[in-house]
Amino acid sequence: MAKPAVIIVGADKGGVGKTTVARTLLDYFTAHQIATRAFDTETPRGTLKRFHPNLTDVVDMTLVADQMKVFDTLSSADASVTLIDVRAGLMLPTLKALRDIGFIEAAKKGQITFAVFHILGPTIASLDEIADTAAYLGDAKYFMVKNYINSTHFFEWDEATHSSYFKSIKDAVEVTIPKLNEMATEQVELASVPFITFIANKKQSGEPASYSFVLRGYVRHWLGNVWAEYDRIALTELIAQRPLTAPTQKVQAAR
Amino acid sequence: MPTTDSHRRLAAVREERPGDPVAPKTTARRRTPVFIVASPRPQVGKTFLARLLTDFLRLDGGQAVAFDLNPTGDAPGDRGLAAGTDLTDVRRQMALFDCLIVEDGIAKVIDLGHGSFAQFFRVVEDIGFIDEACRRAIEPVILFAADPHPVSFKAFADLQRRFPRAVAVPVFNETIVKGQKLREQFRSARAAAVPLQIPLLLPILKAHADRSWHSFADFHAGMPEGVPRGLAVELHAWTRRTFLEFRELELRLLLEKLRASLSPGVRL
Numbered sequence: 001m002a003k004p005a006v007i008i009v010g011a012d013k014g015g016v017g018k019t020t021v022a023r024t025l026l027d028y029f030t031a032h033q034i035a036t037r038a039f040d041t042e043t044p045r046g047t048l049k050r051f052h053p054n055l056t057d058v059v060d061m062t063l064v065a066d067q068m069k070v071f072d073t074l075s076s077a078d079a080s081v082t083l084i085d086v087r088a089g090l091m092l093p094t095l096k097a098l099r100d101i102g103f104i105e106a107a108k109k110g111q112i113t114f115a116v117f118h119i120l121g122p123t124i125a126s127l128d129e130i131a132d133t134a135a136y137l138g139d140a141k142y143f144m145v146k147n148y149i150n151s152t153h154f155f156e157w158d159e160a161t162h163s164s165y166f167k168s169i170k171d172a173v174e175v176t177i178p179k180l181n182e183m184a185t186e187q188v189e190l191a192s193v194p195f196i197t198f199i200a201n202k203k204q205s206g207e208p209a210s211y212s213f214v215l216r217g218y219v220r221h222w223l224g225n226v227w228a229e230y231d232r233i234a235l236t237e238l239i240a241q242r243p244l245t246a247p248t249q250k251v252q253a254a255r
Numbered sequence: 256m257p258t259t260d261s262h263r264r265l266a267a268v269r270e271e272r273p274g275d276p277v278a279p280k281t282t283a284r285r286r287t288p289v290f291i292v293a294s295p296r297p298q299v300g301k302t303f304l305a306r307l308l309t310d311f312l313r314l315d316g317g318q319a320v321a322f323d324l325n326p327t328g329d330a331p332g333d334r335g336l337a338a339g340t341d342l343t344d345v346r347r348q349m350a351l352f353d354c355l356i357v358e359d360g361i362a363k364v365i366d367l368g369h370g371s372f373a374q375f376f377r378v379v380e381d382i383g384f385i386d387e388a389c390r391r392a393i394e395p396v397i398l399f400a401a402d403p404h405p406v407s408f409k410a411f412a413d414l415q416r417r418f419p420r421a422v423a424v425p426v427f428n429e430t431i432v433k434g435q436k437l438r439e440q441f442r443s444a445r446a447a448a449v450p451l452q453i454p455l456l457l458p459i460l461k462a463h464a465d466r467s468w469h470s471f472a473d474f475h476a477g478m479p480e481g482v483p484r485g486l487a488v489e490l491h492a493w494t495r496r497t498f499l500e501f502r503e504l505e506l507r508l509l510l511e512k513l514r515a516s517l518s519p520g521v522r523l
Contacts, residue, residue: 031264199265199270214378217381217382220383227265
């Protein structure tokens, strides 16, 4: 049996497309029939929950009770993958909390698969986040996500500067999320459904919808490119990894 | 074409359509042909070909809708996509393709101006139009207005490679090819893709046909009123020969569908 996997999707800056990336990941796991649950930290009303209401709970990661709700149930939950969409500004506090409860250590011992999708913004401040984040990663699989979906003028950094930050995290892997045209993005937003539900021309209720064939085609094409990136980084193999040692019942046991 | 496991999984995400489970063989349904009259080159007779084809499809009460994707809007378009159709605009793409994907049994003819050629087929590729059309009872046919230029040879081969499920038929208009043998440059392995031959139409006849308010269907039917007898006779004969080419294309397409629907081992 695969060890529990926790995927954190976050950034300290807002508006860089964290939830969009989280949504593509949930669609990817759904398509690969990998049982997944998600937590949306955008309290009280989470955006991720709007798109994936059946998979998502809204939690406040600053509350110990909600931390317990997420991390004490890793082994007992039906889902093998736990995805956490961390709202802007909470990335570092969340990683600190994970370190404090012994989660990072458990991941280091191979009891848990831990991956971080760090969504980068276009500014140098975003690069500074990488250095700050590095201190808390332990043996986590770290993905630096260049998300082009929100802007065509992204990542005009000096290549040498970028590389120096990139190299500061061992085994960091770059992931590129291509741009989806504005109208398709807007229509999926309005529909408030997962991308694959939009492609299948369905409403959240499962009833047939009447979305534009052209826009559905664009979403399919774009999602195919995003998933190609997840295939490239061997995401399904990463989360299918078996535990190195006998699994513990709860993360706390690793303390 | 799906290349990875994820692409295959994504390709399996489809709109559920009435009739999918009960009528998996699309040949059982009324087919909707979509003819794309195309070439990356100007002045090779695309608009003329689109007009001829539309008139042919409207014979005997048949229904056909034409779409004009020429920057000058001089084609026989009748669907509000006239002058200066810019396919870089997503709204215009929606206006066109959301209409083309409807399986209503009404033939569609697209007169694709050379300036829109690359963008049109890029959109077709990006939105997966051909695959979705084939899944529905829609039959995409590319009528490629051939001419003796290497750009055309390359573009034809490129379309065949990119859209293997669409039938790409070269059209040799004698006025354009001027007796040159171009079959080697426009080869196709598909039985339905036999080149169409449009016989030479004398300039005086073409000028008259262009000016006349009569359609080619009128000339095909007989001697329209108000047309000098000599011209009418010539145009009647020419139109019959040309429409016969279209009729044979229809039969070849039908035959290919029949072959595809037969069990392996059964031959026509």
